[in-house]
Amino acid sequence: MSGNGKPKFAMYWAASCGGCEIAVLNIHEKILDVDANFEVVFWPVAMDAKYKDVEAMEDGSILLTLFNGAIRNDENEHIAKLLRKKSKLLVAFGSCANEGCMPALANLSNIQEIVDTAFSTPSTDNPQNIRPNTKFSVPEGELHIPTLYPVVRTLDQVVPVDYYMPGCPPESHQIAAVIDLVIQVLQGKAELPPAGSVIGVGNSTVCDECTRKRNEKKIKKFERIQHIMIDPELCILEQGVLCSGPATRSGCSALCPKAGSPCIGCYGPAEGAEDYGSRLMTAVASVVDSNDPAEIEKIFEGIPDPAGQFYRFNLAGSLLRFSKPAWKG
Amino acid sequence: MSDQFEPVIIGFTCNWCSYRAADMAGTARMKYSPNIRLIRLMCSGRLDPTFVLKAFAGGADGVMITGCHPGDCHYVEQNYKAMRRFVILKKTLAQLGIETGRIKLLWASAAEGAIFTDEVNKFVEQVRELGPLQWPTSGGGLEKMFAMPEQMLVKEVSA
Ligand code: SF4
Ligand code: SF4
Ligand code: SF4
Numbered sequence: 001m002s003g004n005g006k007p008k009f010a011m012y013w014a015a016s017c018g019g020c021e022i023a024v025l026n027i028h029e030k031i032l033d034v035d036a037n038f039e040v041v042f043w044p045v046a047m048d049a050k051y052k053d054v055e056a057m058e059d060g061s062i063l064l065t066l067f068n069g070a071i072r073n074d075e076n077e078h079i080a081k082l083l084r085k086k087s088k089l090l091v092a093f094g095s096c097a098n099e100g101c102m103p104a105l106a107n108l109s110n111i112q113e114i115v116d117t118a119f120s121t122p123s124t125d126n127p128q129n130i131r132p133n134t135k136f137s138v139p140e141g142e143l144h145i146p147t148l149y150p151v152v153r154t155l156d157q158v159v160p161v162d163y164y165m166p167g168c169p170p171e172s173h174q175i176a177a178v179i180d181l182v183i184q185v186l187q188g189k190a191e192l193p194p195a196g197s198v199i200g201v202g203n204s205t206v207c208d209e210c211t212r213k214r215n216e217k218k219i220k221k222f223e224r225i226q227h228i229m230i231d232p233e234l235c236i237l238e239q240g241v242l243c244s245g246p247a248t249r250s251g252c253s254a255l256c257p258k259a260g261s262p263c264i265g266c267y268g269p270a271e272g273a274e275d276y277g278s279r280l281m282t283a284v285a286s287v288v289d290s291n292d293p294a295e296i297e298k299i300f301e302g303i304p305d306p307a308g309q310f311y312r313f314n315l316a317g318s319l320l321r322f323s324k325p326a327w328k329g
Numbered sequence: 330m331s332d333q334f335e336p337v338i339i340g341f342t343c344n345w346c347s348y349r350a351a352d353m354a355g356t357a358r359m360k361y362s363p364n365i366r367l368i369r370l371m372c373s374g375r376l377d378p379t380f381v382l383k384a385f386a387g388g389a390d391g392v393m394i395t396g397c398h399p400g401d402c403h404y405v406e407q408n409y410k411a412m413r414r415f416v417i418l419k420k421t422l423a424q425l426g427i428e429t430g431r432i433k434l435l436w437a438s439a440a441e442g443a444i445f446t447d448e449v450n451k452f453v454e455q456v457r458e459l460g461p462l463q464w465p466t467s468g469g470g471l472e473k474m475f476a477m478p479e480q481m482l483v484k485e486v487s488a
Contacts, residue, residue: 108424108425149475150474151474274379274383275378275379275382275383277378277382277421278377278378278379278382279379281378281414281417281418281421282377282378282414284417285410285413285414285416285417286410286413288413290413291399291406291409291412293412293416296412296413296416297416300416300417300420303417303420305424306417306420306421306424307421307424307425308424310421318382319379319382319383319385319386319466320382320385320386320425320464320466321386321466322425323424323425323426324425324426324427325426327465327470327474328426
């Protein structure tokens, strides 16, 4: 590395969709501040660098690493451990790294089912039913591809993490604020938050930031959003459409309910909620307008996929982490 | 020691009715299965689903939740809240592969020591029948899970 004296910055994607990377690029001209203040040493989506370049760096020599993506395979785990060793500040960036997000919904299924679904659906052209081999010999030597783990894990289930920045993806203005803060710290104008903090967020719930009117109204039926006309003024949950606002951490300025769509929980558990799904179950149970067991069952039929609803972003980060079929095999 | 599987059951009781039912069973020297470990809450309405998940994640094989009969709650209608939470929690747990037989909701008044002991015994047998749960987040299961990646390899299917 040239070593132009600037602190080093890295960003990596493990099991992710790429959206977190786009969100960082979406900070517009602020990206120039990143370039002005940091030497970008490793960022696969934006520049060419090899793992061996990172391996050659001194331990702790990268000041800031934004790590997005969950830990799905042994390559993800290897790079997480490598970047942990090389970085002073390792940030779990985005919902996937924080709590598993979409990739962790695979924790509802057995790994073999997942592979079969990927390689042998009626629409997949794979007449010989071939599956990937993790090792393959060619005249030049043996090739390896990453091995899938039975379940998806969060970053901090694999290595210690310094800061957490949730969101799917984190909102660009929050990213810009965090980058500003780190730059101010470098200039001695600010201090880092305590280790382990959740950064770039608010400390209440999406409901607190939501401007819709709440009337403590209870409901007799859950509706799918496409089946009703959402009143633009009223709380979406009180209109019978499941909204995750009550359990979700603030920070996005209630983006989705403002646009007429329920919050689906991408900012993760609100401060103090140990298990996101539990918080949401409690909230949802309290709006149901019935004290009759049979009727309650009937009303909850309106939530056909509760695990998918309540743990859409959080399965890997939840107390149970995965389903029995996933770990039992 | 017999080889019989001894399930670990966590029981959440409310202060006013079901805990007193258990207490009454005790003073009347009614025997019930020692597999249940009772935790007293002020009210079944205090039952956060987190408690149940924690019990399972920590190695419990079954969880029993008890409260005052509908209409008898000392906090007016908190036990109805418990009832609603229970329904949605049970449904969610089933999707996660935790059999519905591992979780039970029971209403017992302070006078119903006999019903309480009877239901505890029945529940313990029911969970014994289902066998151990042993969620991997307890007892070193996770280490085992990731210590043997070769076991987790995607199986090769010959072309
Ligand atoms: S957190 Fe969301 S945007 Fe970021 S990588 Fe995961 S799925 Fe994509
Ligand atoms: S439940 Fe949803 S719509 Fe209602 S106040 Fe909360 S965030 Fe807004
Ligand atoms: S409203 Fe909910 S789902 Fe939408 S951006 Fe905010 S936290 Fe994410």
